Amino acid sequence: MLRELELLPVWRLRSPLAETLLQPSVPEKAPSIETQVVAMPVVEVSAESVVVATETPIVQEDAAALIAEIKPPDISPEPVVQSPWLLYCPQAGDVPSQQLLQNIVLALRLPADEVVLHQQIVSLDQVKTRFCVLFGLEAANHFLNAEHRELVSVRGQLHTQGNMAYVITHDPRAMLENPQLKKEVWQDLCLLLAQKEMESA
Template sequence: MSLMTREDMLRELELLPVWQLKGQLPTVQNVSVLNSVSEVATELAPQLSPQLSPQFEPVIEPVIEPVIEPVIEPVIEPASLDNEDVEEVAAIVTPAKPFRLLISDDASLAFVLDSAIESNDTQDVETLLGNILKAINMSCRIDMPNATLDTLNEHVVKLVMVMGESAANSLLGQLQTIDDWRNKQLVSPVYYQGLPVVITYHPEFLLKNTAYKAKAWVDLCTAKRILQNL
């Protein structure tokens, strides 16, 4: 076997022709000098060629101050009241006044009437009241001319029959006319401390206004029907 020379090995590896360096590589000192020259040239470039040197101007961003809007509080106007609200506001709570209290014999029914009678026909008023009680088959064992709410609360009854506007306002704590009370009970039942209440005209009023006796009779029948269903 013949020995291969270096050139033969390079040729076999396809590394020929061999490139040879014709010039000397710069020494470390030469590289340092070149770098120094490059730095000086960079520093002198803006002065020698100002047209070729880019000008960098500082960017000043505008200062945006927060806009403080004035606080405007809404003006709240009072709500307008309709007719029903006006009626409720007009229904002022009134302190209870003394009234006449009658309790039926079976203690199921309490009659509340105006204590003062302005009519001179007192006897006729009492006669008419007696006839009303007979018409509904009622008789009373207790008759108190100046009773109070505490007196009424002492008796255990099932229903309260109120006769007269003043007695109704005193018992229920509102100012309404007798017709308003009657219309109200036609729409929905009226109660006093859980007890059903039927409101009708005072015997003195019926004595002067006989045309209203039919309405009073309807109220009495309503009271009887309520008692029967209790």
């Protein structure tokens, strides 16, 4: 009992492990890694050396100018009348005038497929013919886009317009009122017939 209560000497740990544990731990130094720092040269940028790209303004071209550059091809309209011979008399609406014109066509003794009696209003640029008879001063002025004042100044002559030879003569109403004018009309037609014979020779 007393032995159990007596103070025993302090037990000292002499094992190497204990000494190691009792020694203060000194942290080992980490191996140093040498790094090489490369100094980059400092470039001074001045305001004068900086070039700022400016935006090029977009110019909108005029649409009318673009359309003007694209010109459509020139296409000539088809002639309304195409025939070697054209008898133009738009003012003959009555039966006697129609009959008189038919007699004139027969008197020319031309092939039927070479003669056209046209009684609708047309102009020179709407026909393609070689020989043309224009009945009446008013019809002739409209057809030729002319301003002849008197029939006497233009009839009895062979006229030309481009490749077309033509005469201007009395209209059927004038011939019906004065049958003597039929002779003058026939004289005018003979001018064209003579031109045709000369070209055929």
